[in-house]
Amino acid sequence: MPEGNKKDALADGRIRAVIDAVYPAVDGGRFAVKRVCGERMVVEADCFTDGHDALRVMLRWRGERESAWRETEMAHLGNDRWRGEFVTGDPGRYRYSVTAWVDHFLSWRREFMRREDAEDIRTAALVGAGLLGETAARAKGADRKRLSERANHLKAESDVAKLRTAALDEELAAVAARYPDRGLAAVWPTDMPLTVERERARFSSWYELFPRSTSPEAGRHGTFRDCEARLPYVAELGFDVLYLSPIHPIGREKRKGRNNALAAGPDDVGSPWAIGAAEGGHKAVHPALGTMEDFRRLVAKAREHGIEIALDIAYQCAPDHPYVTEHPQWFRWRPDGSVQYAENPPKKYEDIFPFNFETGDWRGLWQELKSVIDFWIGEGVKIFRVDNPHTKAFGFWEWAIAEIGQAHPDVIFLSEAFTRPMVMHRLAKLGFTQSYTYFAWRNTRHELAEYFTELAQGPGREYFRPNVWPNTPDILTEALQFGGRPMFMARVVLAATLAANYGIYGPAYELMENVPREPGSEEYLNSEKYELRHWDLDRPDSLRAFIALINRIRRENPALQSDGSLRFFPTDNDQLICYAKMDETGDNAIVTVVNLDPRNPHSGWVDLDLALLGIDSHLQYQMHDLLTGARYLWQGSRNFVMLDPARVPAHVFRVRRRVHREQDFDYFA
């Protein structure tokens, strides 16, 4: 016997509504779409039925562990595409789906409108009376009574004009719509996952520092107390996430010296990423930084400044990490009885032991690794920057992030995977909140426009949130090495206006540290990764005020707080890049123009999309440069700009559509 189309849950062959597709979807619902709380979640679906009958389509959603759906009606956009939306709730995992059915009353009503023949209308009225009678049987109270009365009226009336009026009454349609027969509704077979996160998942400004380099005294190891003293500075700069390099005990075996020397001297502090020593491992703090109590204080004080502390999660061990002796089964052993250190021949990283994710004790390893994050959540940390997640088993991340998210839906994970595109995307699909990008190496107008258009509009837009960094402790790009102050200014403007999530590694950035370890290298000379540094934050050439201004502009302009609206505009000079972002309402629009050449002033014409910006092409509009305070009156799409990198290499314009005119004067009119 036929059993209908089982895949569409059509156990009943009478189900005639078809749901052909639901958008958005990440890999057909295998992975979650991401939103933040209070955002509009717009869902579209391709739905139709055979013949001419009318369809009704509902968008439904629920918390992942709830059983009851909430529903909202979807509207037909044309060509069988339907759209509905809801506003996302608290952080957590949700499910959404679509259901559709052939609606007999609606079909009858739509056909009734087109009927011309009197006899035909009378027969149709009888059919409608039957449908209304069935509808009444499903209704309650006053509605039930009213539907029954209308059914009887349609049966009794013979005047065609009156029948038409009665049948097509809008109010009747509204009442009937509340009691549809959904017995033959089609349901989209996948309950599509949706992850809702807190707002900082979408909009955040990161500042990375090495706690040990925060001492006001040169040569002394910095402490959590010193970090505390640095908080007002970070707050003044306008950052809301303070990300610390690893704070754990550092291995002594095979420790690296300054500038990554193979042998360390007795005073060398080693790399904070060589985690673990006699004092403890991933759940301990380096004694020189202070105590756990000091750390808790730092977290609390930071919160007072509106700053969250983010920790680094680097799942790897120094040779003297306690795990190595306590859980030898988590490491790969070589025939010579030694543990296999990290390597990418011919390169060797003797001070680092990777975990063996193929260990028979993978369950024990997974639980322990997850417990590291749980431990720091217990200490008040809610943001984690994960070091090289692409060198750990992908299955682990999906499990761990889901488990942690269920208990703590406000935890944010940043994926530090500078690797191939598909791998970066997979990590984002598996649950990472934000992801590092290739921004550091995108310099020309074409490169930037192509890459950021892909990020804003490609399939990743539903799950891959870029977090862009002009520098990191590992990345001192050639642009920064050779571009001087104008390049440091341009790159931070680009980062902060192209991406709602961005960060800098400071104080190296604001102090424009630009000397590589050797020509052709992207490593810093005298990198903090291997030694203490002392920074003169008050240097008069510091970019701190400029960066503070940029972060203020970001806070004050919702356009810069999300990424989907980004659009690039043409310019007639390749050294000038121009783009806009708008907020959801369209009220707040920011147009940024950057001179990409750090050496020469450039001028040219930019060509705005006025319709996109909501500007009437016949009227003047004001471009208010938030960096300099200057205001320009523009008209039409093509306008002239000139940027001298020796002064400010960028305009960050707030578009002000209203320009005063003669009508504004009291005596006008």
Next chain:
Amino acid sequence: MPEGNKKDALADGRIRAVIDAVYPAVDGGRFAVKRVCGERMVVEADCFTDGHDALRVMLRWRGERESAWRETEMAHLGNDRWRGEFVTGDPGRYRYSVTAWVDHFLSWRREFMRREDAEDIRTAALVGAGLLGETAARAKGADRKRLSERANHLKAESDVAKLRTAALDEELAAVAARYPDRGLAAVWPTDMPLTVERERARFSSWYELFPRSTSPEAGRHGTFRDCEARLPYVAELGFDVLYLSPIHPIGREKRKGRNNALAAGPDDVGSPWAIGAAEGGHKAVHPALGTMEDFRRLVAKAREHGIEIALDIAYQCAPDHPYVTEHPQWFRWRPDGSVQYAENPPKKYEDIFPFNFETGDWRGLWQELKSVIDFWIGEGVKIFRVDNPHTKAFGFWEWAIAEIGQAHPDVIFLSEAFTRPMVMHRLAKLGFTQSYTYFAWRNTRHELAEYFTELAQGPGREYFRPNVWPNTPDILTEALQFGGRPMFMARVVLAATLAANYGIYGPAYELMENVPREPGSEEYLNSEKYELRHWDLDRPDSLRAFIALINRIRRENPALQSDGSLRFFPTDNDQLICYAKMDETGDNAIVTVVNLDPRNPHSGWVDLDLALLGIDSHLQYQMHDLLTGARYLWQGSRNFVMLDPARVPAHVFRVRRRVHREQDFDYFA
């Protein structure tokens, strides 16, 4: 306890290989990709693992009811994309999938190549010896012995140069590759469906006629015997599918008269789509056409001419169809005790009763409808043109086509759904072999290029096989009404060269029937749908020779026998359209140029993509016009064409790359 990623079938958390996507896929594997027998099935997959380890990836496929997979190794294309292929077998349903694993021997070998340090090489050799030992344990016979020997050699040898030679031996790698450890292989979770059909699914030339109009005597009802006599004519024209309008008894109740008159006269024959009368229904033949035995003879004779008979499947009933009394539950009844006829208010089709697919007896209805097709398959018919499938429940088609396909994988279904794009696509996904298109209403260069590019390259390319018709009994386009002979020539050239599957409704087409029932209508005046017609096939202006030539060109040029290679080229005159098709090898390339203006000669420059056509831009090449026999020597991408619609409105060029040169002469040194 963690259980790994269940959706990827990772019960085991140690599985580190990731399969992120598999292509092609129709709705993520919900529907089948379509191919014909003996075609290359190219599958790509996005696969990677954490870290630097080496992956091996296998494409696997099997018959839907087989349990054993066949496998072929996939090759890495770069950026984590892998590709493999197999050649499709006999018609039927297949499944394909992908499996991937981290290969420790391969990883070891790749790293070994890059090792420099002697001590490092010696330790790595010991690791390799262990891996080879494990590989040997999985091997058999001579391979096992050889792998063990190599393992021992790697253990014993200390000379670094010799170790390197031994470890990197290609033959050793090939032997080891036969015995991988696949214990931790990832498997793509969906066994993706593939429907393989016979070649005619991809390449067919249809000729539609009304059997009752085949009598050599005007006014006499044609018979199957008359159809038999028509076969040599159809064969001469070069068609391989002869599609007959419905051959069943025609209802007498509410029968329509000539030109769709509401009332029929006593001699009116009625519409063949008003199926069923006292003589029988969908499994009977109209007595005036002959007997079932005559029909069987026609099928057999057609086969002798290389022609297949295609029948029309129109699931609807005349009021006097036996179903109406035998199965009243399959129809929708109105309060006045009558059956609801087909209507789209204010239009009424009183001679047609649709089935009610919401009947409680839907199982009985589905079985009976399917049995109609089974009946005609039993009479030797393998091709069915389905009338208005979009007005029947979609679930029925998916079930019926799958059921029939399992028993008779050589059956072909053509979907006659002239409706909205998503509905047409859904029917193709549900299993229809071929689909009617919007070709009849695509006239300008832009319209044709846009539409056929979408058909050839859009997502539908995996499942939607266009079958294009310049006319049908319902569609006499304005282009044909007003374009005269040049338009009839141009439109058949377009149909036959743009699409591997095409058809005409004859003899109306070759005799250039072009008078509509009334101005603005696409209905034929004196349509065969409502009356007998007599056609003078020997009229000197008939296009029969021209059409025969076109069909011969199609048979002789594999480029025209599939659709995926279609590409349009620019021309500097909007009235000239230019496009190419190539076969799989690239040896056979056809470039078509059509003058779309039936009234005026047009000339202009066409701009070929020489790289695509495999033409060396420095050499001359010959364009051999298969319509006229003329040969032109062209060079470079831009060349001049001139087409006079009064003569032939098109070039159909076979590209001949080899042009004779001086070197071809005997005396050339």
